[in-house]
Amino acid sequence: MSNVDITAPxxxxxxxxxxxxxxxxxxSLVTALHAVELLVEPGERLALWGRSGSGKTTLLHVLGGLVVPNEGRVMWKTSELSSLDAAARGRRRAEGIAYVFQGSNLLSHFTAFENVAFATLLGVKRDGGRAPRPRTHSPEDLLELVGLSSKLDALPGELSGGEAQRVAIARALAQSPELLLCDEPTGHLDSDTAERVLDLLDGLHRELSFALVTATHDAGVAARAERVIELSDGRVIGESSP
Ligand SMILES: Nc1ncnc2c1ncn2[C@@H]1O[C@H](COP(=O)(O)OP(=O)(O)OP(=O)(O)O)[C@@H](O)[C@H]1O
Ligand SMILES: [Mg+2]
Structure with missing residues (x-):
C-alpha cells in the first residue's frame, strides 16, 4: 500500500x-519497477543505489519524464507529470529538470562551448520569450565552474572521459535545473577522475542548491548523499542516511 500521500500540501x-x-x-515482459514510492525535497542530495538491472535508470527516466509509468503517478511540484503528453512533459523538463546520462552523450560535431550553449536555449519559447527560470550563468561561466575554460573550442573527441563528463555536467547546469538527475556519473572514469567529478558535483550542489539524484551501483558514490534509497529487482528495499 502507498504510504506517501503525494497530493497532500x-x-x-x-x-x-x-x-x-x-x-x-x-x-518477454520485464517489470523494471514495482509500486515505487519516492519523494524528493528541494535541494536534497539523494542516491538510488542497487545492482545492475535493479531499476535505477528506469526510475531516473520516470523522474525525468522520459518514461511514463504503466501504473502510478509522478508529481512535479503540483502537476502530474505522468498525465501530460510528450510535448508538455518536454516543456516541464526544460523548465527545471536536467539530466547527465550514463556516458556523456555530447553532440560530437560541436565544441564544448556549443554543447553547453545549446542547452541554454532549452525552454526558450518559439516567440523568443525566455523560460520562467532565469539562466544565471553563461556557457563560459559554466565551463569555468567545471574547470574547462581552456577547452571551450575542443570537440568531444578531443576530450578525455572525465573532461567530457564535466562538459555534460556544465550542459545540464545550463538549464538552471531545480532537479539534476545523474546516471552513473562516474561509471566510465578511473577512481581519481571519478573522485574529482564527484567533488565537483558536491560543490555545485552546495553552491547552486538544486536537488541532486544520483543513480549508482557504487556504495562509495551513494554514501556522498544525504539519503540513500536501495533498489533491488525494481523494488525499494531500504533507505538510509550515511
Ligand atoms: N528498453 C528496455 N527494454 C526491455 N527491458 C529493459 C529496457 N530497459 C531496461 N530493461 C530491463 O529493466 C530492468 C531494469 O533496468 P535498468 O536499466 O533500470 O537497471 P539499472 O539499475 O539502471 O542497471 P545498470 O546498473 O546496469 O545500469 C532490467 O531487467 C533491464 O534488463
Ligand atoms: Mg542504469
Missing part, C-alpha cells in the same frame, strides 16, 4: 506514487 519537488514500469510483453 507539501514542499516536495517531485514524487512517485505506486509507480510500476514494464518493458515488452508476453513471455
Amino acid at each position: 507539501r514542499t516536495s519537488l517531485i514524487g512517485c506514487d505506486g509507480v510500476s514500469v514494464s518493458y515488452g510483453h508476453g513471455p
Whole structure:
C-alpha cells in the first residue's frame, strides 16, 4: 500500500506514487519497477543505489519524464507529470529538470562551448520569450565552474572521459535545473577522475542548491548523499542516511 500521500500540501519537488514500469510483453515482459514510492525535497542530495538491472535508470527516466509509468503517478511540484503528453512533459523538463546520462552523450560535431550553449536555449519559447527560470550563468561561466575554460573550442573527441563528463555536467547546469538527475556519473572514469567529478558535483550542489539524484551501483558514490534509497529487482528495499 502507498504510504506517501503525494497530493497532500507539501514542499516536495517531485514524487512517485505506486509507480510500476514494464518493458515488452508476453513471455518477454520485464517489470523494471514495482509500486515505487519516492519523494524528493528541494535541494536534497539523494542516491538510488542497487545492482545492475535493479531499476535505477528506469526510475531516473520516470523522474525525468522520459518514461511514463504503466501504473502510478509522478508529481512535479503540483502537476502530474505522468498525465501530460510528450510535448508538455518536454516543456516541464526544460523548465527545471536536467539530466547527465550514463556516458556523456555530447553532440560530437560541436565544441564544448556549443554543447553547453545549446542547452541554454532549452525552454526558450518559439516567440523568443525566455523560460520562467532565469539562466544565471553563461556557457563560459559554466565551463569555468567545471574547470574547462581552456577547452571551450575542443570537440568531444578531443576530450578525455572525465573532461567530457564535466562538459555534460556544465550542459545540464545550463538549464538552471531545480532537479539534476545523474546516471552513473562516474561509471566510465578511473577512481581519481571519478573522485574529482564527484567533488565537483558536491560543490555545485552546495553552491547552486538544486536537488541532486544520483543513480549508482557504487556504495562509495551513494554514501556522498544525504539519503540513500536501495533498489533491488525494481523494488525499494531500504533507505538510509550515511
Ligand atoms: N528498453 C528496455 N527494454 C526491455 N527491458 C529493459 C529496457 N530497459 C531496461 N530493461 C530491463 O529493466 C530492468 C531494469 O533496468 P535498468 O536499466 O533500470 O537497471 P539499472 O539499475 O539502471 O542497471 P545498470 O546498473 O546496469 O545500469 C532490467 O531487467 C533491464 O534488463
Ligand atoms: Mg542504469
